[in-house]
Amino acid sequence: KYFDLRLEFENMYKTSECNHINTMLEKLSICPIDETDYCMRYIKHMELIVYQMLNDGHHFEKPEYISANLQQGICSLEDNIEESTVVRARGLPWQCTDQDVAKFFRGLDIEK
Structure with a gap:
């Protein structure tokens, strides 16, 4: 928290x-x-x-939580990725394919 x-x-x-x-x-x-x-x-x-x-009277009441469990990735390597989807990912080679990017993000707790 x-x-x-x-x-x-x-x-x-x-x-x-x-x-x-x-x-x-x-x-x-x-x-x-x-x-x-x-x-x-x-x-x-x-x-x-x-x-x-x-x-000044402030009360720290609602802490933010860090999830201890990771959710499954939002797409698999076999899924097609829409052309309009944009993400800024640093550290990936410029010649990466859509599948390379999906593999890079697999396992991360990403909100839809």
């Missing part, structure tokens, strides 16, 4: 402009921490944002 901080922030403060931690800090008038390690700085900034949200 986890909470999407950006989504929680947007719901709490009725904004859709916060795509980055620094923007959230700015909106809450929180001064950024001077920390050399990027990961530690990022975590401390998230901590400050969560603390301020709790002080």
Whole structure:
């Protein structure tokens, strides 16, 4: 389980402009921490944002769940793929066939 901080922030403060931690800090008038390690700085900034949200009365109630079980693929290698289907997949050679792409995505938990 986890909470999407950006989504929680947007719901709490009725904004859709916060795509980055620094923007959230700015909106809450929180001064950024001077920390050399990027990961530690990022975590401390998230901590400050969560603390301020709790002080402002926010309740983290509905966590998002990570599915422990994978669903079957939405297509098999034998299925025909519609011509209008578009997906951006990085790391595949440009000469891949439709079947190669289907094989690449087989086993992933993909929503229809």
